[in-house]
Amino acid sequence: xxxxxxxxxxxxxxxxxxxxxxxxxxxxxxxxxxxxxxxxxxxxxxxxxxxxxxxxxxxxxxxxxxxxxxxxxxxxxxxxxxxxxxxxxxxxxxxxxxxxxxxxxxxxxxxxxxxxxxxxxxxxxxxxxxxxxxxxxxxxxxxxxxxxxxxxxxxxxxxxxxxxxxxxxxxxxxxxxxxxxxxxxxxxxxxxxxxxxxxxxxxxxxxxxxxxxxxxxxxxxxxxxxxxxxxxxxxxxxxxxxxxxxxxxxxxxxxxxxxxxxxxxxxxxxxxxxxxxxxxxxxxxxxxxxxxxxxxxxxxxxxxxxxx
Amino acid sequence: xxxxxxxxxxxxxxxxxxxxxxxxxxxxxxxxxxxxxxxxxxxxxxxxxxxxxxxxxxxxxxxxxxxxxxxxxxxxxxxxxxxxxxxxxxxxxxxxxxxxxxxxxxxxxxxxxxxxxxxxxxxxxxxxxxxxxxxxxxxxxxxxxxxxxxxxxxxxxxxxxxxxxxxxxxxxxxxxxxxxxxxxxxxxxxxxxxxxxxxxxxxxxxxxxxxxxxxxxxxxxxxxxxxxxxxxxxxxxxxxxxxxxxxxxxxxxxxxxxxxxxxxxxxxxxxxxxxxxxxxxxxxxxxxxxxxxxxxxxxxxx
Numbered sequence: 148x149x150x151x152x153x154x155x156x157x158x159x160x161x162x163x164x165x166x167x168x169x170x171x172x173x174x175x176x177x178x179x180x181x182x183x184x185x186x187x188x189x190x191x192x193x194x195x196x197x198x199x200x201x202x203x204x205x206x207x208x209x210x211x212x213x214x215x216x217x218x219x220x221x222x223x224x225x226x227x228x229x230x231x232x233x234x235x236x237x238x239x240x241x242x243x244x245x246x247x248x249x250x251x252x253x254x255x256x257x258x259x260x261x262x263x264x265x266x267x268x269x270x271x272x273x274x275x276x277x278x279x280x281x282x283x284x285x286x287x288x289x290x291x292x293x294x295x296x297x298x299x300x301x302x303x304x305x306x307x308x309x310x311x312x313x314x315x316x317x318x319x320x321x322x323x324x325x326x327x328x329x330x331x332x333x334x335x336x337x338x339x340x341x342x343x344x345x346x347x348x349x350x351x352x353x354x355x356x357x358x359x360x361x362x363x364x365x366x367x368x369x370x371x372x373x374x375x376x377x378x379x380x381x382x383x384x385x386x387x388x389x390x391x392x393x394x395x396x397x398x399x400x401x402x403x404x405x406x407x408x409x410x411x412x413x414x415x416x417x418x419x420x421x422x423x424x425x426x427x428x429x430x431x432x433x434x435x436x437x438x439x440x441x442x443x444x445x446x447x448x449x450x451x452x453x454x455x
Numbered sequence: 456x457x458x459x460x461x462x463x464x465x466x467x468x469x470x471x472x473x474x475x476x477x478x479x480x481x482x483x484x485x486x487x488x489x490x491x492x493x494x495x496x497x498x499x500x501x502x503x504x505x506x507x508x509x510x511x512x513x514x515x516x517x518x519x520x521x522x523x524x525x526x527x528x529x530x531x532x533x534x535x536x537x538x539x540x541x542x543x544x545x546x547x548x549x550x551x552x553x554x555x556x557x558x559x560x561x562x563x564x565x566x567x568x569x570x571x572x573x574x575x576x577x578x579x580x581x582x583x584x585x586x587x588x589x590x591x592x593x594x595x596x597x598x599x600x601x602x603x604x605x606x607x608x609x610x611x612x613x614x615x616x617x618x619x620x621x622x623x624x625x626x627x628x629x630x631x632x633x634x635x636x637x638x639x640x641x642x643x644x645x646x647x648x649x650x651x652x653x654x655x656x657x658x659x660x661x662x663x664x665x666x667x668x669x670x671x672x673x674x675x676x677x678x679x680x681x682x683x684x685x686x687x688x689x690x691x692x693x694x695x696x697x698x699x700x701x702x703x704x705x706x707x708x709x710x711x712x713x714x715x716x717x718x719x720x721x722x723x724x725x726x727x728x729x730x731x732x733x734x735x736x737x738x739x740x741x742x743x744x745x746x747x748x749x750x751x752x753x754x755x756x757x
Contacts, residue, residue, distance in 0.1 A: 252652055275667055276667065289666075318653070319652065322652035322653070322654055324666075325648070326646070326663065327663055327666040327668035329645050329648075330638075330668030330670070331666075336715045337634055337641075340711075340713040341630045341634050341716065344702065344713065345627060346711075347705070347709030347711055348619070348709070349619045350619045354627070355630070357616060361616070362671075363579070363632065364633070364635040365670065365671045366670035367666075367670065406651060407644075407747060407749055408644070408746075409648065410644060410722075410747075411637075411641040411715065412648075414714070418715060446710055446711055
């Protein structure tokens with residue numbers, strides 16, 4: 148597309164939280180003009196001075212033909228697109244929405260139908276690997292939508308991601324993202340539980356992770372998250388327990404919608420509900436704090452388990 | 456310890472392969488199995504046939520056990536003409552079965568009373584690796600004892616990991632298999648959701664393997680066995696059920712419950728209840744498809 152990287156044709160970003168802010172930086176770095184909006188003025192204030200601040204989603208869509216939405220949850224997606232002053236009001240036949248929120252396929256199809264009435268197009272493009280990967284431009288993106296719309300979205304995704312996969316029709320990207328988060332949550336909890344039992348048999352965390360990662364029991368939590376955020380003692384993965392619960396809810400809702408029982412996914416959600424129901428827990432707590440929470444719950448000696 | 460005689464009790468798929476591997480390496484083992492045909496077969500290849508576990512232990516400085524479960528390990532060790540009756544003080548016994556670590560710890564006390572050293576050293580990678588000497592071996596027990604038997608284990612495995620004190624090898628093995636089963640069943644559940652949401656199963660597996668939800672199961676086993684529906688892992692479902700049951704019992708005995716992982720041993724028990732114990736472990740896909748009313752194949756487009 149000739150529009151790509153043209154300084155006259157800005158890209159819009161709606162939702163400039165942790166991830167959205169990084170997206171504006173990556174777009175600036177790739178030579179795009181950026182216009183952005185967030186319902187929180189403080190989030191807008193934190194952006195690079197070269198980013199144009201919009202008064203609302205409609206203004207973003209009226210200015211930029213390509214708009215990335217990166218908001219908190221499916222309800223926020225509906226609000227920023229269909230609500231008063233929403234993106235829909237500024238959208239037209241030239242508009243392409245790249246929907247990156249970890250949202251539900253149902254929401255994506257609903258807003259897609261409304262956008263289609265103005266001639267606007269949408270792809271769902273949820274990302275994985277977290278904020279550190281966004282900063283480096285090494286995200287993984289799962290795309291849902293029409294092939295021609297996916298092709299139009301590509302110039303805006305390559306500055307962000309190294310792995311971009313078109314997985315199916317509109318909503319398919321969000322379905323994969325939900326399943327991914329469900330498996331991540333299950334594997335994280337299952338690993339913490341197994342580490343606790345291993346400790347009771349005097350298999351230390353280091354040895355146990357070595358065994359798992361060389362064998363059939365390994366997963367991304369044992370190879371990446373436990374070494375980086377548990378063995379190091381940092382418990383700072385730049386992803387929150389509140390977001391994980393939100394994603395597990397999206398996965399549960401999707402499973403119910405399509406009629407697929409989710410024995411593991413729903414139990415993982417309830418374990419996050421247990422964590423977040425604690426009086427001193429907050430949604431901003433790092434996701435990895437579920438690990439010491441479980442160790443405490445299961446009667447494991449945290450010092451021994453963490454190998455510290 | 457080149458002059459130390461090696462004994463091997465249990466000549467099944469794994470033990471038989473290990474015996475042949477040792478013979479190839481010029482270490483003719485003393486062997487026993489309850490199946491005398493298997494003993495005779497190996498005697499023809501150069502092994503020394505023995506009439507009882509006690510006889511093996513009496514002639515061998517290092518006795519390896521490769522048996523189906525802890526009940527048989529206990530019978531072979533403690534029974535009349537068992538290993539304990541024959542093993543001289545200073546001998547080493549290595550249980551290479553996938554045993555229950557609590558049984559291993561109890562046997563460890565009996566061996567210690569007799570002055571016999573005992574290690575647990577469960578293996579993985581299957582029968583071919585046993586025959587070729589390329590097994591992965593997880594060892595629990597004293598480091599000095601491991602150092603003594605290491606020359607023997609080096610003939611059998613390429614990756615030998617010291618997991619911790621006695622029982623640690625069996626504990627780590629059961630928990631590894633339990634975690635692999637949890638990752639497997641959860642991935643099946645997740646892929647069923649994706650497929651019902653209209654995503655092609657092969658694309659779903661490729662996509663998850665780019666994400667944080669990936670595991671050895673999604674990365675290696677789904678492309679190898681589950682997507683093409685090739686039920687040929689040569690590992691019986693009943694053996695995986697046993698490993699998951701051991702992990703669940705370990706959780707119960709140590710007072711460290713598995714809120715999520717408990718599902719796995721329960722689902723495997725359902726599979727065994729349905730008569731799938733002798734089937735290939737990969738057929739657990741068929742159980743999950745039935746229980747969750749789904750199928751790991753592309754949905755017809757509406």
